[in-house]
Amino acid sequence: MTAELVARSLSYHTAVPASLFNFEQLAAIYNEARVDYIVPMPMNAPRMEAYVREHDVDLNASVVALNRDDAPIGLGMLGLRGARGWITRLGVMPAHRGHHSGEFIMRTLLQNAVERAAARLQLEVIIGNEPAYRLFLKLGFQPVRELRVIRRPPGRPNPGLPAPDAVIVPLRPDEIAPYLNSRTPGAAWIEETRSILHAGKLKGFAVQLPSGQGGWMIFQCTLFQLAHFVLSTEDEDTAYALLHSLHQQYPAQDTKVENIPADDPLWPVFQRIGYVEAFRRIEMALPLA
C-alpha cells in the first residue's frame, strides 16, 4: 500500500479488537460481510463461539474494522498456535468495499501476529474468490496446496458395494487422544489435532484385514453430522474398509469432511463410498521471521 493509500485508508477506518464484541455481534458482522460470498457459510452465535474455541482464535488479536461513524464494516480473525498464526473469517460488508478495507484488516492482523511472535502465517481462500486471492498474493502469501471440502448425504453404503472382510474394533474414549497425537503432522489448521480435540464428541475404531493390513479412523459424531475425519492409513483397501464400516454404523448422519489435500491418494476411495466434492480451497502461507 502506498503512503497515500495508507493515509486514505486510515482516514476511513479504525480497527478495534474483536474481543470488544460478543459472539452474537461477531456473527452478525461476519454474516453481513459474507452475504454475497462465493459459498455463503453464515454462523449463529453458538457456532461462532465454537469456531473461536475450537480453532484457537485469539479475539484480542482479531479485529473488527469500524468506519468514521464507529459502525462495524468488516472483520478478520487471527488464530495462534505457538509460533504459527492463521487468518480466518475475513470479510468486508458489501456497502463498504472499495476503500481498501480488506487490506487494512489484513495489515492489522499481520501486525498483531508479528507482535505476538508468530513466525509463519497461513490461511485458506476458496478457489474463485479472486479479489481475496490477489490481495493475499500482494501481501506476500504463497500458495501451498489445494484442499477439498467433500460431502456425503446420509445413508448406508450402496448395496452394490462389497462389504469389507474386516475385523472392526471400537476405540475406547481414553485411546482417542493418544491415537490422534500419533498422527503425522501436516493437516490443515481446522483439522489439526488441537481443533479435533477441542471439537469433542469423538469416536473411533480400528479395522484389521485378512491380508494383515489394518488401520484406524477417528471422527466427530454429532446428532446430525459426521466430521473431522482422521484416517491412519494410506492403503486403499484399509480406507475402503474404514469408510464402508463407518457409514454402515452411522447411516443417519450427513457427512462433511473439510480440507483434505486435493492430491490425497485416498480420494477415489471416498468417491466410491459416495462422497462428492463441494468446493476447493487454496492454502497459502507467509513466513514472518
Add this chain to the structure above:
Amino acid sequence: MSVIVVIEDNRDNARLVAKLLRPAGHQVLLAEDGETGLMTVFENRPDLVLVDLGLPDIDGQTVVGMIRQQPGLERTPLVACTAWPEETALDMAHAYGCDGVITKPIDTRAFVARINDYLRHSGPRA
C-alpha cells in the same frame, strides 16, 4: 393451496419469497435456521420445501439429508436455494436428493412458475 416451508436465514430473501408465493395461493411457513426448519417440516408435512444451502446452525445439505430420511417425506419436493455457483449447486443438490435448484438472486418473474412446476411434477405422496 399448497403448504410450502421456506428455510432461509436472510430475512430479506425470506420476505421476498413469501411475498411472491402468497398471492399465488400458497401457504408459506418461514423458518430462519436449520433446526427450526426441520421442526417446521416434521410438524407440518408440507407440499414443498425450499432450503437455503447456507444456514447459520445446521447447514442446508444436512437439513435436506435429514428431511429425506424422515418416513413420509422421502418424496416431498425439496428445492435448494443458493448463491453457490450453479454447477456446484446442481452437483450438491443432485447428490442430496433435491428436486431442483433455484439460484440467487432469485428471478422474481420466473420464481412462482418454477415452484408450481416442482409441485405439479412431484410424485404421489407416501
